[in-house]
Amino acid sequence: MxxxxxxxxxxxxxxxxxxxxxxxxxxxxxxxxxxxxxxEICPLDEQATISLMLAQLSHYDTAVFISANAVEYGLQAMDAAQRAVLHTLTLGAIGKQTAKVLQQHGFTAHWVPARGFTSEDFLALPQTQHLSGRRILIFRGQGGRELLADTLRERGAQVTYLDVYQRVCPxxxxxxxxxxxxxxxxxxxxxxxxxxxxxxxxxxxxxxxxxxxxxxxxxxxxxxxxxxxxxxxxxxxxxxxxxxxxxxxxxxxxxxxxx
Structure with a gap:
């Protein structure tokens, strides 16, 4: 080795x-x-919009983080009160690495694929099959596929995206x-x-x-x-x-x- x-x-x-x-x-x-x-991973310019959406965090019962960067930039944008609210929500992570970063910040991901790291793997979880009445906030980078939100909505959830960073060509x-x-x-x-x-x-x-x-x-x-x-x-x-x-x-x- x-x-x-x-x-x-x-x-x-x-x-x-x-x-x-x-x-x-x-x-x-x-x-x-x-x-x-x-x-290159960069913060978004729309910090006022992010702050406004985070002020409504208690309106959700579930927060899903697409990536480790979504965790880092999402938590950076939160104040202490919002982090306290986050502790009360059901947390989802697209992959074990994302769940690990959440854990490093003191949060436990409840919905994590045992294998895989894609939206498809997350959507295969038993917990994501029947979501009537769920209010889900998805932390992600700007852009990306719509499969996750579309499928969660088909299963009964109300879903909102929160873009907290952007990927650019350096x-x-x-x-x-x-x-x-x-x-x-x-x-x-x-x-x-x-x-x-x-x-x-x-x-x-x-x-x-x-x-x-x-x-x-x-x-x-x-x-x-x-x-x-x-x-x-x-x-x-x-x-x-x-x-x-x-x-x-x-x-x-x-x-x-x-x-």
């Missing part, structure tokens, strides 16, 4: 504030790591990737969101060469996105985009790569 990734050059594209743990794990396994955050220079590729110092790129993959292409002006570089993605949906935009090389799939699952998938790929 300490040398499982020895000699490999791996690009980590997580947002900067979430990349440290993954980078450390890869370096401990012997890899050379390049950080290239292709998604203004960074990624041109050095081509040099690394030419020098054979670019073995695999790790991707943890479809949006990040699309941002990578935008930052590089969508060249053909990048589409031959091996990828590690965190879901089947990311795989589908990669193939749709023209990636033809090896694409490995982790069980989820969390650090541990991505690390294990990389080790498995490295064993085949170096065989």
């Amino acid at each position: 300490p040398e499982a990734l020895h000699g490999l050059h791996i690009v980590v594209t997580r947002p900067a504030h979430q990349a440290a743990g993954f980078r450390q794990a890869l370096e401990q396994a012997g890899a050379s790591v390049l950080l290239l955050p292709v998604v 203004q960074i220079d990624a041109s050095h990737l081509k040099y690394l590729h030419e020098q054979r110092q670019l073995d695999i790129i790790t991707i943890t969101s479809s949006e990040g993959l699309l941002n990578l292409l935008t930052l590089l002006n969508n060249p053909d060469w990048i589409k031959t570089v091996p990828l590690l993605v965190g879901s089947q949906r990311m795989l589908a996105t990669a193939r749709t935009v023209g990636f033809t090389g090896t694409i490995c799939i982790a069980d989820n985009p969390g650090d541990e699952a991505m690390l294990q998938a990389l080790i498995h790929w490295a064993q085949e790569f170096q065989a």
